[in-house]
Amino acid sequence: MRVSMQNIYKAFGTNQVLTGVDFELLDGEVHALMGENGAGKSTMMNVLTGLHTRDQGTITIDGKERYFKNPKEAEENGITFIHQELNMWPDMTVLENLFIGKELRTPLGLLKTKEMKALAKKQFDRLAVSIPSEKEAGSCSVGEQQMIEIAKALMTDAKVIIMDEPTAALTEREIQKLFDVIVSLKKEGVSIVYISHRMEEIFTICDRITVMRDGKTVDTKAVPDTNFDEVVRKMVGRELTDRFPKRTSSPGETVLEVKGLTKKGAFHDVNFSVRSGEIVGFSGLMGAGRTEIMRALFGLDSFDSGEIWLKGKKVTINTPDQAVKAGLGFITEDRKDEGLILDFSIKENMVLPSLHSFAPKGLINEKSENDFVDMLIKRLTVKAESQEIAVSSLSGGNQQKVVIAKWIGIGPKVLILDEPTRGVDVGAKREIYQLMNELTDRGVAIIMVSSELPEVLGMSDRILVVHEGRISGELTKEEATQEKIMTLATGGQ
Amino acid sequence: SMQPPEWAQPAKKDDLKDVKIGLSVSTLNNPFFVALKDGVQKEVKALGMEVKVVDAQNDSAKQINDVDDLIQQGVDILLINPTDSAAISTAVQSANNIGIPVITLDRSADKGKVAALVASDNIKGGEMAADYIAKKLGEKAQVAELEGVPGASATRERGQGFHNIADKKLKVVAKQSADFDRTKGLNVMENLLQANPDIKAVFAHNDEMALGAIEAINSSGKDIMVIGFDGNDDALKAIKAGKMEATVAQQPDLIGKLAVDAGRDVIQGKKVEKNIPAPLKLVIKE
Amino acid sequence: MNAINESTKAGKTNFVSTITQKLGPLLGLIILIIIVSVLNPSFLEPLNILNLLRQVAINALIAFGMTFVILTGGIDLSVGAILALASALTAGMIVSGLDPIFAIIIGCLLGGVMGIVNGLLITRGKMAPFIATLATMTIFRGLTLVYTKGNPITGLGDNYLFQLFGRGYFLGVPVPAITMIVTFVLLYIVLHKMPFGRKTYAIGGNEKAAIIAGIKVPKVKVMIYALSGLLSALAGAILTSRLNSAQPTAGTSYELDAIAAVVLGGTSLSGGKGRIFGTLIGALIIGTLNNGLNLLGVSSFYQQVVKGIVIIIAVLLDRKKSA
Amino acid sequence: MNAINESTKAGKTNFVSTITQKLGPLLGLIILIIIVSVLNPSFLEPLNILNLLRQVAINALIAFGMTFVILTGGIDLSVGAILALASALTAGMIVSGLDPIFAIIIGCLLGGVMGIVNGLLITRGKMAPFIATLATMTIFRGLTLVYTKGNPITGLGDNYLFQLFGRGYFLGVPVPAITMIVTFVLLYIVLHKMPFGRKTYAIGGNEKAAIIAGIKVPKVKVMIYALSGLLSALAGAILTSRLNSAQPTAGTSYELDAIAAVVLGGTSLSGGKGRIFGTLIGALIIGTLNNGLNLLGVSSFYQQVVKGIVIIIAVLLDRKKSA
Ligand SMILES: Nc1ncnc2c1ncn2[C@@H]1O[C@H](COP(=O)(O)OP(=O)(O)OP(=O)(O)O)[C@@H](O)[C@H]1O
Ligand SMILES: Nc1ncnc2c1ncn2[C@@H]1O[C@H](COP(=O)(O)OP(=O)(O)OP(=O)(O)O)[C@@H](O)[C@H]1O
């Protein structure tokens, strides 16, 4: 199926998101769509599939003008969208999730459960995963959930599949399987729109690349005719010298020490320490238990045994407020769900953990609050018209900067960053790395949990690898390689 | 200060030609008070006066607001059917302050100056019911009592009157509140019958509950005498049809009429009785 | 902290917790029945059980509709008011000479229409269900009083079928109980065996995702509020027949009893989780409490205290289990 | 689709929408006042305005507490019951010879304790606020009836200060109105100028994020339900003084009026968004409606219909603007 979108305009209120974008998808190609956060990639695809209506422009499908009223109509006409945010019903079973809105039914209107189960199994086999169809979707790992979404799309006999960051939550093995499926789909003549911030993947799997910036198409090129640096330059509109800025700080004395931290069924005998000015990277497969360790450390979850020492003193951390008091900051992996209050302004979000320091006499001193936030906005180069606008209107990268800024106010001794650049574009990524460097220069100890190996290798002073809830090895910056990390992460020696 | 400021006091009217009456009713969700209101309106019309009606919906706080609002509209006399005797006192006092005479209907006011109270004697009515049962079924018969909304003066007074006699002459084996409500009367009665199969008579604090109780008794197949209170249309019909034994009938429309008449007398400067009794009668099948 | 932990549910405990979750309310009911019947054996007499079933029917019917509403994450405060208005209109039609059974059918449809008004305010008007149905509750109550002038409507004649509907027995079982059971079976099928039920859960679980999945969310919601209205009107018809009259203040605070039944049955007020079987049990718990406390001669003042405490204990136990 | 577009709020429109959002309810109130006073000029007479303020005070005080509760995404159905129970206990203390002012203070504290019970059920017990406060509502109502034996408590003596509290004037303004305004100013400062207010909004905006930011969410919530209970008890004290007695059924369905005031004031029932100034306006709107409809001689049946319709219109207009 050939899809052509021409001169598409779309605004949300006064926010002009698409300003005359063009896009052309051919039969049986894998077409990468790239651009910074907020460039309008997801929006363009939502316009195509009818979730949003365009303000202007034409869409043709196989040469004929065609506009869908809603995603379901698009799907019935062969265009399926795997959304960036998982569209899951955590309390419903996997099977119910797969067939929502398109259940098979008898002429009397009753559900045909057996047939649906068989169909589900067929798709899961194709993806080489085994997920019991009676399992509650919410108890599946994020990777499994992503696989369910993909299976859902495969079930529709699609001619075009749009994948919006499908690999953000997948393991290497799962990604490989997905790529196999993409190749076989391509052979069947299915066209694929592939949206991702992961450069390596784009160059592995895609045939052509379209780069967007500020709601416009910048360029479309075949993959062999372009390279990494050119794509990045077109995306951000300027030259990006190096992806990972140079680490300059040198680690000082030990700030945090974790001894024998254990929680049955989650992690066992976790020992590690972080020094001031040091970045310790936590690597491992998806679901290895890194997030759970950090949540326990921060007092969000309970643990069974173990000790936490800060600057040589044993501390008790049972609740997050104790952690914050002790000087810990936690940037969670899900910024929308746990990091930000979306309706709050930038200012209100940034001062939240340190509110009381702005109200020495009980009343909040707005002037010092404003000054402080202005300073942070400038230092972190948050792109926003004012500190009063709601964070929900910021792009992903800028939102992430607000989350980090939040913790600067408490003067943290230790900062935990869980997947700090997930879903963040190259330009913003670099700025976040720079910020981490600045923080360590001031003596902050940083724990960085990340599933992106280049990031772990590029930014950490020391790397700990987690495998099934245990620390399976430690590598210095110098000795670490992708291969060594992967071996440790999969349980090899 | 307990008085509104000078600048806010309304100008006193001295033109008594077109008399405006304010009527505050405790509730209009109940046929009794609807009839009472109708009685007022009919008499007012007959006398060529004007009446403003407000409905407190059984909420004492709303009622004193309502009375404030009536005063605001410049009524010359207030007819108040209080939701509660104690709670209405402040409203009566504020009317007194401005010099508007007050007549209460069905219930009295604890404090403040009331020109007249027009009411049937609820205590007496309760006694009549108990006497009737004792007379019909003999002493020590087992009876049940369906009480009205807890705390309502009708509940208290009718209950008091009933027990004045019943505690001596009858055996009250069960009493439960059914909130003056027919549905609750039905459900509560069903359950009471289950717990006390030997009941011979039921006294309900109003006809609504009595009618509910009758439905319960009918489906249980038992033969139990039911006495209600109020004498509303449904109850009278039920008595006529032989389904209900008796009711202590009030005459709400008469209460309304008597109140208006008393009000007229007050305005014309005539002397009125402090307590104006409205006749009460026990209605049984002829 | 709690909010976050709540969602932490490992795979294995799931099976056990599903079982206790399903049996929780039933267990509660059984314990309650045992307590009551030990204290007063007459509770278990057949006639009392039949009475109990009849008393429960009205609340259960309303609570069934409320279950669908709550599953979508909504709430319907207007059920009691719809019951009263529909019942008044039905009685009015009967008095004016319409065939009673025909009047009941029209009355139920009118109840459905009132529910549609709720649904449209919520979907088209984008009002929060709480405030939309709070407003319509006031309006429907007012209209009932306007229509009845505050008086009960009586003189409904003695059509045998009509009387049977609220007061009669069929094969020895009270007709309202039969109506309740038949409705339960139908709705059980709709909720658990048909796509409509899946959509109901999907809306409550994740409304945005439901929209993207092509579910016509507004349409489904309107249908659900219509169902709630229709069932309230049906409950109203039973009440009208039982009382042989329409009461202007009928159904006052029935919404609270219905919501309590749904929650006691284990359905979550935030939507997406719950079962209609639980609601049936919840209604029986409340009915048993009312009936049992009366049988035990507990004063109506203490009855309220006991009811509140039982609700708290039941919900707390349910929480404990799933934690 | 709608649900998704709803969140569409671009940076620039924010400013304009904040303005209309702030003025929306006030505008509604002004329009209402104009309509009423054109139809009946006596509405604007000084005494009526003073009466109106006094009438509004009770609902406004309760609604202030409710605003905090709703901002955290909760709800408190027990306010009316707390009012009744606290009022009965206060009256009981006065009758038994305690100094009335002292009794009022203890009564308010007891109201706060009842609120703490709510708060603990919700935080420790992890109960949904709706069901927790529904249960405590039943319990507190029952306890009130048990304590008062269903009778009003009278004979409160004639302590001048006590009578002044509900019925008196200070500098020409009714004392309840002064209590309301002072409370408003204090709570305004707490909500908009102090960390506690920020925390309140944060919890309603995103509870998980608030927890992670180190806010002691359970503590804040308990304090807020305590505040709501305390203010209900304060309103109860005013009512006791006005009625010169404690009524066992006082405050019935006051929770609905309070919630309506909060929502009319533009606060969102899902939490995190709203202002206490709006609530004051909301309470004035409801008060003006009650007072105005009485002055216009509208029958109480139609009053309900009109009130419901006004609520719908007001909320719909508010939606329109922010859309
Ligand atoms: N429903 C919506 N309402 C309001 N603004 C929206 C909506 N959807 C997207 N936007 C805005 O449109 C812009 C483009 O968003 P879009 O999601 O298309 O970007 P993207 O290129 O997919 O970015 P990312 O790489 O972060 O996914 C952003 O500024 C975003 O805030
Ligand atoms: N809130 C939750 N509910 C259910 N399961 C969870 C939850 N949090 C974690 N898990 C499960 O616990 C295991 C460990 O997950 P964890 O998030 O700690 O891993 P991770 O190494 O940080 O990986 P990720 O990169 O996905 O965060 C996984 O199997 C995950 O599915």
Ligand SMILES: [Mg+2]
């Ligand atoms: Mg996107």
Ligand SMILES: [Mg+2]
């Ligand atoms: Mg993680």
